[in-house]
Amino acid sequence: MKTANDAIGNIAALRRAIESGPHDAVIAGSPENVRYVGDVMITTQTSIRDRLAFIVWAKGREPIFVLCRVEEGYVRQESWIQEIRGFKEFVTSPVDLLADVLKELGLERGQVAMELEYLGAKYERHLMQRLPQLRLAPAEPIFNRVRMHKTPREVAEMQRGFRGTANAMLATYITATIGEDEHSLSRRLANGILLSGAHTIAFNHINAGPNTGYPHAAPTDYRIKSGDMLKADSGGYYSDYYSNVGRTAKMGKPAQEEIDLWKRLREIHHSIADMLRPGRSGKELFARATKLHAKYDIPFPYAHNGHGIGLSVHEHPLISPHEELVYEPGMVSTVETRARWVGKAGYHMEDLYLITAGAPVLLSDAFDNEEILVV
Secondary structure (H helix, E strand, O other), X not given: OOXXXXXXXXXXXXXXXXXXXXXXXXXXXXXXXXXXXXOOOOOHHHHXXXXXXXXXXXXXXXXXXXXXXXXXHHHHHHOOOOEEEEEOOOOOOHHHHHHHHHHHOOOOOOEEEEOOOXXXXXXXXXXXXXXXXXXXXXXXXXXXXXXXXXXXXXXXXXXXXXXXXXXXXXXXXXXXXXOOEHHHHHXXXXXXXXXXXXXXXXXXXXXXXXXXXXXXXXXXXXXXXOOOEEEEXXXXXXXXXXXXXXXXXXXOOOOHHHHHHHHHHHHHHHHHHHOOOOOOEHXXXXXXXXXXXXXXXXXOOOOOOOEEOOOOOOEEEEOOOOOOOEOOOOOEEEEEEXXXXXXXXXXXXXXXXXXXXXXXXXXXXXXXXXXXXXX
């Protein structure tokens, strides 16, 4: 039988946050936080939007899983949570069952934190009709704060994902040929990510020539020409954790101005990465990136220059002008350095770092791309 200690996330830290917090209960409802708390991903939460799942964790109690009965057997096998309440789809509303559980816990007048950014308005109205004296507060800050600090198992899984994705990019680039279209590149890269251990593809943007000037273009019929840049920004799900890697290559020998531009981008990249230290904030890193791009005469129109990552592709802290949170040991962040000229050319590098008590540790240590890869 699994216990909370078997979960990949920090369930002990979440328990402490709930017990010491102001709320009578905290409810997970998004696929990501249900995955984190219950240590099991219910994929139909995403593919069948009205098949809701909740985990209700009241102070002084063990959590209760509320889910569709068709998922119950799998969850009983995979989750450490023992108390499960199942609703029959199209017969019982998941919100009605949630209300019943809250009443069972004596919380119909309680103060409850819930993921209000995720829960649809019609479901929130339904819950308040059932429990009109319930006091709701946002649960996102609680989950976000706990999830920012990665456990050693989370770090190891994310490192596996970033390494696997980067190696798949390298294998795709070195086998690219003149005349090959972007669809072919995309399929080969996706296959490489899956073969590296991902259970599915999260996103896959790989382009050539003028299409590298777009950030997230779908693959097209464009065929690679001699002298084209190749650019990828792709990721997979590894045990439900995202990878998100950026790498660049050149079809043929780069021109001197391309080499010089890449060198300036790498200097910016390393400078920002070195600032990923305790006490620094994403706001400080973004300001530094802004100055460096101006110094090197490289456009910088972006809203961020990197981000936390985990069960969501963008997690806090962000490297953005609005991020006041300071880095602490155990957090992770990407550094995402790029230059784009729409419809002409683009360059992209993205790496993952672990914040420690000292210097940051590079986790995406495969295919370092210190120089533009020449194909």
